Amino acid sequence: MSVRCALLGLLAQRPRHGYELHAAFEALVGGAENWDVSPAQVYSTLARLKEAGLVREEGLEQEGGPEKVIHAITPAGRRELEAWFSTPVRAEHQRDxxxxxxxxxxxxxxxxxxxxxxxxxxxxxxxxxxxxxxxxxxxxxxxxxxxxxxxxxxxxxxxxxxxxxxxxxxxxxxxxxxxxxxxxxxxxxxxxxx
Amino acid sequence: MSYYIRLALRYLWGRKLRTILTTLAIAFGTMLIFGMNGLVPAVEAAYRQQLMQAASQVDLTITGETRSSFPETALEVVRGTPGVAHASGSLVRPVVVPPADAPLLPDGSRLGTIVLSGIDPETAPQVRRFEVVSGRLLQPGDRNVLVVSESLARKASLEPGDRLRLPSATGVATFEIVGVIAGEPGAVSDEVYTPLPVAQALLNQPGRINTIEALVVPGSDARAVREAALARLGSGFKLGENQVGSELQAAVEMGEVAFNLFGVLTLAMGGFIIFNTFRTVVVERRRDIGMLRAVGASRRAVIGLILTESLLQGVVGTAAGLCGGYFLALGMGAIVGPIWSQALRLSLGGPVFKPATYVLAIGLGIGVTLVAGLWPAVSAGRVTPLEALRPAEGEASWKPARRRAAFGLALVVVAVLGLASGNLNLASLGAVLFLAGLVLVGPVLVRPIAGVFGRLLELVLAQEGRIAEGNLARQPGRAAITASAMTIGLAILVALGGMTTSLESGLFRYIDQSLGADYLLMPHSMVLGGGNVGAGPELAEAVRSVPGIAEVTTVRLAMGRIGDTDVQTIGIDPESYPRVAGLEFSAGEPEEAFAALAEGRALIANGIFSAQSRLQVGEELTLQTPEGPKTYRVAGIGMDFLNAKLATVYVSQENLARDLHETSDILLMADRAADADPAEVRAQLERIVAQYPAFSLLSGDEMREEYKQMYGMAMRLLHLLMVTLAIPSLIALMNTLGINVLERTREIGVLRAVGSTRRQVQRMIVGESLLLSALGTAFGLLGGLWLGYVLVGALNATGFKMSYFFPYSGIVLAVAVGLVFGVIAALLPARRAARLDLLAALRYE
Amino acid sequence: MAIVETKELTKVYGRGDAAVTALRKVDLRVEPGEFVAVMGPSGCGKSTLLHLVGGLDRPTSGRVALNGQDLSELSDDALTRLRRREIGFVFQFYNLIPVLKAAENVALPLVLDGVSPRKAQSQAQLWLERVGLSDRTDHRPDELSGGQQQRVAIARALASEPALILADEPTGNLDSRAGDEIATLLRRVVDEWKRTVLMVTHDPRIAAYADRIIFLKDGTVVDEARLVGGNDGAEKLVRQRMEDL
Structure with missing residues (x-):
C-alpha cells in the first residue's frame, strides 16, 4: 500500500515513465539497500493503479532507444493521494x-x-x-x-x-x-x- | 611553578574587587607596623644623638645611684682610693637652649637640647684627652666661656668668638665660645664644656657634681680599683655614666607597643578575611580542584596552588604596606616632628628602617597570609578527585564540634591571662587569641541566639524570617563562620573605639586637672626631666609679687631611686599645689595625702609607678638619696598629665631639698585673682619671663585648647583607621553570604519553582543576612566591649591610669553599621539568588 | 595483556545498617583498543566502577589492575602520577578550569607532569586541532558551547597520551546532536588514535557507538553485548525494518 501511494506521489510531482519511477523511488528511500523494490514490482503496481483509474498513460517517449510509456496521475489519483496524506500512519505496536x-x-x-x-x-x-x-x-x-x-x-x-x-x-x-x-x-x- | 603562579593570578584576577580589598587589609596592617617601627628608631636616634653622653674612655666612671648629684667631697674619697692615679669631677646635665637665643641649624630649625658639662679645667685633661680643633681649652679662672664639641660646632656653625646664651637658675647667662674640641670616637652628642663652678651656678647646684671620672695607676687591676672606690664611697653611688633620656625612651616604647597592637589587630583582621575568602574559594572551586586532582595534580600541588594565591596577596599586600608604611612614617614624622621639636626641644630625623623592622613587617604580613591560607589550603588538599565527578554538595562543613568549642574556650581563657598580664605584648597576642577563641566558640551559641533574633525578625518578615532562621539553625557552623566575619570586624572596631574614647577622655581629664592653673611658666621641654634648667626662688617671688596674682605654686624635680626603679621625684608645695593644680587620685584622699606630705616623709605615687611596684596606700618605701636611704610612706596614688608616662612620686619641696638637694623650680603655676585684669597680669608676667629664657609663659586655657586639638587630631586619625578597617569586614561578610547562596543554589531554585517570588527569595536572603549580622553584631559588641575594657586595663597596668569609658556612640554606630552592612552585604548575593535562572538552578548540581 | 582488569571488585559505602554495596565481585577485562560502554540503571554501580578503575577511589575488596599494575599497591602520590600519565578523564560537566583558556586547559596535565610550558602548549595546540577546535584555542570555557567544552575536555584527556580514556556520562549534559558529535569523537579516539575508552552512560544511543556494552545491575555484571562493526549489518537491519512497514 505504501509503495502504491509512494508511486502516486512521485507521479504527482511530474509524469514519469516506469524506469524513471523505479529510480526515483530508490533515491527517495536512500538506496536499494534500504528498501529494495524490483522494477517488476513497480510495473505491476502501475498496472493496478491504471486499472483503478488513478493513473493514465500520457504518451510515448522515444530517444533512439525503445519507446517508453509516460504515466501521469489522474484527478481520482490526486484525491486518493490527498486521502493518504491526511491519514496518519498507524503504528501497530501490539503486534510484537x-x-x-x-x-x-x-x-x-x-x-x-x-x-x-x-x-x-x-x-x-x-x-x-x-x-x-x-x-x-x-x-x-x-x-x-x-x-x-x-x-x-x-x-x-x-x-x-x-x-x-x-x-x-x-x-x-x-x-x-x-x-x-x-x-x-x-x-x-x-x-x-x- | 610559573604555571601555578599564572593560574593563581588568573583566579585572583577573576575576582578583582575581592582580591583588592582583601589585599588592602594586609596592606593596612603591614603599613601600621612598618611605619611605626620605622618612626620609633628615628625618635630614639634623636635622643641618643642629642641627649646621651659620650661613652668615656676612662677607667672609672662613678655617678650617683639615683642620677642625682652629690657633694664634691666624694671626689676626694675617690682620689684617696689606692690605685687611682687621677680623678676629676664634673656636673653633666642636658640643657634646653631657649629658642629665642638658639643658633639656627642648617635645616632651618633651632638648636634644642645640648649636654652641658661642667668640668674642672685642671683635672679634667688628666683623665680625658681633649683634642683641640680650634681655639683653646678651658683654663683655670675662666668664667662664662664654653668649649664646644666639634660635631655641635659644625652643626650650628659655631666658632671661637661666637656667643651662646644658656638658661640659668637666675635667668639667662651669656657665654663666649673659646674653643672647639674633637669629640671622642663614636661620640655623637652635642656637648659643651664650661668650668665646673660656672655650671654649678647655672644649674643651681653649688658644690655638687654628678660624675667622677678617674684613671688608675698603670699596671693595677682596674676592676679591683673600681670596687674599692665604690666601697669607700658607701651607698648612693654606681659605676657607669648617667643615661640621660632613658625615661623618655620608655615613653616612646610604649607608644610603639600601642601602635603595634593596632597593627597586629589589623593584620589579624586581614588574616581572618583571607581565611574567610579562601574558605569561600575552596567551596566555590571544589569541582575544579577535584578535576585537578583527577588529571594528576598531587595533593601538595593543590595546597601549593591555594597557598600561592594567598601568598601572592600577602606579597603584594605587604609590599604595598611597606610603601604605605614608609610614607606613613614620613608623614607622621612631618606632622609629629615640629610638635616634638617644639614640645620636647628635640629635632627628629627621617624614619629609620632597620633590618629588624623589615623582618618584622614582612614576616608578619606574609606570615599572617600564609597562616590564614593554610587551613583552607589543607582542606582543598583533602578534596578528592571524586568531587569532580560527583554533584557538588558544596557544603563547607564546619560542624559545631564540642572539642573545637572547648579549644576555643581554652583560647579565650589563655587570652584573658595574656590580657591580664599587664604586658602589652602579651596583651596584643591575647587580643588576637581572644578573637580566634570567639570564632571557635561561636557555633555552639548560634542556635539559641538565632532563635531569639529570629523571633524578632519574624515580626518584620513573617514567612521569610522563619525560613531564614531555619536555614541558620540547620547549619550553625556555617552561620557562625559567616557571623564571625562580622564579629571580628566589630569586635576590633568596638575595642579600638573603647580604647580611643577612654584614651581621649582620660587625656582630656588629665589636661584639665594638671593644667588647671590660669598661667603656666613652662620649661621648653614638656617632659620635666628632659634637660630643663630650673629657676631659683627669685622667679617664684617675682611672679608672686605681680599684682593680680592670687596664688603661685612651683614644681621641682630630682631623680631618686626606689628599689630598682628610677623615679622622677617631684617636689611640690603641699599647701598651694592642690589649690592651683591638683592630681587625679586613684587611691587615698587628696586632703589627707597632701596633709601627709606637709607633715613628714610621705609621698604620692603616680599610676605608672604604683602599677609597676603594686603599691598600697600606707605602705612604706625606701627612697635612695645622696643622704642615704630614707623611708617614705605612700599617702596616696594620683597623677597628672605631664607625668603620666613616667614613674613619678610627689613629695614636699621641703623633703626634696633635704634629701635630694634640689631647690630650683622647674615649673611654675599661677592663678589670677578674680578681680585682676588679665591683660595687665599677662603683660607683667611676660616681662618677668623675658629674663628667664628657659621658661615660656602659657595661659592654661590656651594650653588646654592646644593639647586637646592635638589629641583630637590623633583621635580622628584613629577613627579614620577604624572606618578603613570596617570595609574589609564588609567584604568578609559578603563573601560568606556569597557562599551561602552558592551552596544553596538548588534549594533556591526549588523555592522559586514552588512559587516563591523573586522578592520573597530576595527577602529571605536579606533576612538571613540580617540575622547573621545581628548575630555577628551581638558577638562583636560583647567581645569588643570586653576586649576594649581589658585593653584599657592592660594599658592601665602599664601605668597610664585611665578609666574605661563606655563608647555609647560607638555602640550605637556599631549596631547601625552592623545592620546596614548586613543588608548591603546581602544585596548582591540576594540579587544573584533572585535572578537565578530557575531551570539552571534546578539542574545545578 | 588486558589494559584494565578487575578481580572480584567490591565497593561498600557506609557501615552497618546503612551499608550500601555499590559493586559486588565484578570481574572485568578491557583489551587495548577497545571501546567499552558500561550501562545500567542509575544506582547500579557503573560510576563507582569507573572511579575505582581510575584510581579515584579505593575498593573495599578485590583488585584493579591497569596494564598489570595493581592499583591497591600504589600510594596516593603514585596513583596521582598514574592518573596523570596513564589515564585521561572526561567528565559529564567538562570540568574545565574557568580561568584558563582552552589551550591552557588542554596543557594542564602536561604541565602538572613537569613538561616544559612551550612543549605542553604545542601539544595542546595539536590536540585541539585534532578535535576540530583549532580556531578556539584562546577562548575561555565560558565562551564555548557545551559540545565544544567537552571536546576541549577530550583533548585534555588525550594530551598526555594516555592509553586509557575514562569517560563518565560524557554526553549527559549535552543535547542529542552534540552528544552524537562527542560519541563520534570518542569513536575516533579508538579507531584513529588507538586508545582504549571505557565509558559510563545511560544513553543507549551513545552506548551503541561502543564495541562492547557491559550491563550492570545491582552492582554485578549481568550481561554483555559485543557489537560487530561493518556496514552489512546496518544495511540489512535497516532494510528489514523498512520492509516491516
Missing part, C-alpha cells in the same frame, strides 16, 4: 513478536526470560550500532534526508531498548501476576471478531 515470545517463555517456563531479554537487547544494540555507524558516515550537507531516516530507525531502536530495560526491571512483578488467559465466555453468543 518479542512480546509474544516473552509471555510464552513466562508461561511455559522452558527458558529463563532474562536470556530472551538479553538476546533481544544485544540484537537491538547491534542494530543501533550499525545504524549509528552508517549515520556517522553520511554527509549531513547532502544526505540529510537519509540521516533523518537513520535517525528514525535509531530512535525506534532506542525506544525498544528503553522498553526492554523497563521490562527487565519489572519482570519480577509481572511474574507474580497471573498471565493473560482467555476469558470464559457465556455460551450461545456469537464470537465477535476484533
Amino acid at each position: 513478536e518479542f512480546f509474544v515470545k516473552l509471555m510464552l517463555c513466562l508461561a511455559t517456563g522452558e527458558v529463563d526470560p532474562m536470556t530472551v531479554i538479553y538476546a533481544q537487547r544485544a540484537s537491538l544494540y547491534q542494530e543501533l550500532h550499525a545504524v549509528t555507524t552508517q549515520r556517522a558516515r553520511a554527509d549531513p550537507r547532502s544526505e540529510l534526508a537519509h540521516i533523518l531516516l537513520l535517525d528514525q530507525a535509531a530512535m525506534h531502536l532506542e525506544a525498544d531498548l528503553r522498553w526492554l530495560d523497563m521490562v527487565e526491571a519489572r519482570l519480577d512483578e509481572v511474574r507474580r501476576q497471573p498471565l493473560p488467559e482467555p476469558q470464559p465466555r457465556p455460551r450461545g453468543r456469537p464470537r465477535r471478531a476484533r
Whole structure:
C-alpha cells in the first residue's frame, strides 16, 4: 500500500515513465539497500493503479532507444493521494513478536526470560550500532534526508531498548501476576471478531 | 611553578574587587607596623644623638645611684682610693637652649637640647684627652666661656668668638665660645664644656657634681680599683655614666607597643578575611580542584596552588604596606616632628628602617597570609578527585564540634591571662587569641541566639524570617563562620573605639586637672626631666609679687631611686599645689595625702609607678638619696598629665631639698585673682619671663585648647583607621553570604519553582543576612566591649591610669553599621539568588 | 595483556545498617583498543566502577589492575602520577578550569607532569586541532558551547597520551546532536588514535557507538553485548525494518 501511494506521489510531482519511477523511488528511500523494490514490482503496481483509474498513460517517449510509456496521475489519483496524506500512519505496536515470545517463555517456563531479554537487547544494540555507524558516515550537507531516516530507525531502536530495560526491571512483578488467559465466555453468543 | 603562579593570578584576577580589598587589609596592617617601627628608631636616634653622653674612655666612671648629684667631697674619697692615679669631677646635665637665643641649624630649625658639662679645667685633661680643633681649652679662672664639641660646632656653625646664651637658675647667662674640641670616637652628642663652678651656678647646684671620672695607676687591676672606690664611697653611688633620656625612651616604647597592637589587630583582621575568602574559594572551586586532582595534580600541588594565591596577596599586600608604611612614617614624622621639636626641644630625623623592622613587617604580613591560607589550603588538599565527578554538595562543613568549642574556650581563657598580664605584648597576642577563641566558640551559641533574633525578625518578615532562621539553625557552623566575619570586624572596631574614647577622655581629664592653673611658666621641654634648667626662688617671688596674682605654686624635680626603679621625684608645695593644680587620685584622699606630705616623709605615687611596684596606700618605701636611704610612706596614688608616662612620686619641696638637694623650680603655676585684669597680669608676667629664657609663659586655657586639638587630631586619625578597617569586614561578610547562596543554589531554585517570588527569595536572603549580622553584631559588641575594657586595663597596668569609658556612640554606630552592612552585604548575593535562572538552578548540581 | 582488569571488585559505602554495596565481585577485562560502554540503571554501580578503575577511589575488596599494575599497591602520590600519565578523564560537566583558556586547559596535565610550558602548549595546540577546535584555542570555557567544552575536555584527556580514556556520562549534559558529535569523537579516539575508552552512560544511543556494552545491575555484571562493526549489518537491519512497514 505504501509503495502504491509512494508511486502516486512521485507521479504527482511530474509524469514519469516506469524506469524513471523505479529510480526515483530508490533515491527517495536512500538506496536499494534500504528498501529494495524490483522494477517488476513497480510495473505491476502501475498496472493496478491504471486499472483503478488513478493513473493514465500520457504518451510515448522515444530517444533512439525503445519507446517508453509516460504515466501521469489522474484527478481520482490526486484525491486518493490527498486521502493518504491526511491519514496518519498507524503504528501497530501490539503486534510484537518479542512480546509474544516473552509471555510464552513466562508461561511455559522452558527458558529463563532474562536470556530472551538479553538476546533481544544485544540484537537491538547491534542494530543501533550499525545504524549509528552508517549515520556517522553520511554527509549531513547532502544526505540529510537519509540521516533523518537513520535517525528514525535509531530512535525506534532506542525506544525498544528503553522498553526492554523497563521490562527487565519489572519482570519480577509481572511474574507474580497471573498471565493473560482467555476469558470464559457465556455460551450461545456469537464470537465477535476484533 | 610559573604555571601555578599564572593560574593563581588568573583566579585572583577573576575576582578583582575581592582580591583588592582583601589585599588592602594586609596592606593596612603591614603599613601600621612598618611605619611605626620605622618612626620609633628615628625618635630614639634623636635622643641618643642629642641627649646621651659620650661613652668615656676612662677607667672609672662613678655617678650617683639615683642620677642625682652629690657633694664634691666624694671626689676626694675617690682620689684617696689606692690605685687611682687621677680623678676629676664634673656636673653633666642636658640643657634646653631657649629658642629665642638658639643658633639656627642648617635645616632651618633651632638648636634644642645640648649636654652641658661642667668640668674642672685642671683635672679634667688628666683623665680625658681633649683634642683641640680650634681655639683653646678651658683654663683655670675662666668664667662664662664654653668649649664646644666639634660635631655641635659644625652643626650650628659655631666658632671661637661666637656667643651662646644658656638658661640659668637666675635667668639667662651669656657665654663666649673659646674653643672647639674633637669629640671622642663614636661620640655623637652635642656637648659643651664650661668650668665646673660656672655650671654649678647655672644649674643651681653649688658644690655638687654628678660624675667622677678617674684613671688608675698603670699596671693595677682596674676592676679591683673600681670596687674599692665604690666601697669607700658607701651607698648612693654606681659605676657607669648617667643615661640621660632613658625615661623618655620608655615613653616612646610604649607608644610603639600601642601602635603595634593596632597593627597586629589589623593584620589579624586581614588574616581572618583571607581565611574567610579562601574558605569561600575552596567551596566555590571544589569541582575544579577535584578535576585537578583527577588529571594528576598531587595533593601538595593543590595546597601549593591555594597557598600561592594567598601568598601572592600577602606579597603584594605587604609590599604595598611597606610603601604605605614608609610614607606613613614620613608623614607622621612631618606632622609629629615640629610638635616634638617644639614640645620636647628635640629635632627628629627621617624614619629609620632597620633590618629588624623589615623582618618584622614582612614576616608578619606574609606570615599572617600564609597562616590564614593554610587551613583552607589543607582542606582543598583533602578534596578528592571524586568531587569532580560527583554533584557538588558544596557544603563547607564546619560542624559545631564540642572539642573545637572547648579549644576555643581554652583560647579565650589563655587570652584573658595574656590580657591580664599587664604586658602589652602579651596583651596584643591575647587580643588576637581572644578573637580566634570567639570564632571557635561561636557555633555552639548560634542556635539559641538565632532563635531569639529570629523571633524578632519574624515580626518584620513573617514567612521569610522563619525560613531564614531555619536555614541558620540547620547549619550553625556555617552561620557562625559567616557571623564571625562580622564579629571580628566589630569586635576590633568596638575595642579600638573603647580604647580611643577612654584614651581621649582620660587625656582630656588629665589636661584639665594638671593644667588647671590660669598661667603656666613652662620649661621648653614638656617632659620635666628632659634637660630643663630650673629657676631659683627669685622667679617664684617675682611672679608672686605681680599684682593680680592670687596664688603661685612651683614644681621641682630630682631623680631618686626606689628599689630598682628610677623615679622622677617631684617636689611640690603641699599647701598651694592642690589649690592651683591638683592630681587625679586613684587611691587615698587628696586632703589627707597632701596633709601627709606637709607633715613628714610621705609621698604620692603616680599610676605608672604604683602599677609597676603594686603599691598600697600606707605602705612604706625606701627612697635612695645622696643622704642615704630614707623611708617614705605612700599617702596616696594620683597623677597628672605631664607625668603620666613616667614613674613619678610627689613629695614636699621641703623633703626634696633635704634629701635630694634640689631647690630650683622647674615649673611654675599661677592663678589670677578674680578681680585682676588679665591683660595687665599677662603683660607683667611676660616681662618677668623675658629674663628667664628657659621658661615660656602659657595661659592654661590656651594650653588646654592646644593639647586637646592635638589629641583630637590623633583621635580622628584613629577613627579614620577604624572606618578603613570596617570595609574589609564588609567584604568578609559578603563573601560568606556569597557562599551561602552558592551552596544553596538548588534549594533556591526549588523555592522559586514552588512559587516563591523573586522578592520573597530576595527577602529571605536579606533576612538571613540580617540575622547573621545581628548575630555577628551581638558577638562583636560583647567581645569588643570586653576586649576594649581589658585593653584599657592592660594599658592601665602599664601605668597610664585611665578609666574605661563606655563608647555609647560607638555602640550605637556599631549596631547601625552592623545592620546596614548586613543588608548591603546581602544585596548582591540576594540579587544573584533572585535572578537565578530557575531551570539552571534546578539542574545545578 | 588486558589494559584494565578487575578481580572480584567490591565497593561498600557506609557501615552497618546503612551499608550500601555499590559493586559486588565484578570481574572485568578491557583489551587495548577497545571501546567499552558500561550501562545500567542509575544506582547500579557503573560510576563507582569507573572511579575505582581510575584510581579515584579505593575498593573495599578485590583488585584493579591497569596494564598489570595493581592499583591497591600504589600510594596516593603514585596513583596521582598514574592518573596523570596513564589515564585521561572526561567528565559529564567538562570540568574545565574557568580561568584558563582552552589551550591552557588542554596543557594542564602536561604541565602538572613537569613538561616544559612551550612543549605542553604545542601539544595542546595539536590536540585541539585534532578535535576540530583549532580556531578556539584562546577562548575561555565560558565562551564555548557545551559540545565544544567537552571536546576541549577530550583533548585534555588525550594530551598526555594516555592509553586509557575514562569517560563518565560524557554526553549527559549535552543535547542529542552534540552528544552524537562527542560519541563520534570518542569513536575516533579508538579507531584513529588507538586508545582504549571505557565509558559510563545511560544513553543507549551513545552506548551503541561502543564495541562492547557491559550491563550492570545491582552492582554485578549481568550481561554483555559485543557489537560487530561493518556496514552489512546496518544495511540489512535497516532494510528489514523498512520492509516491516
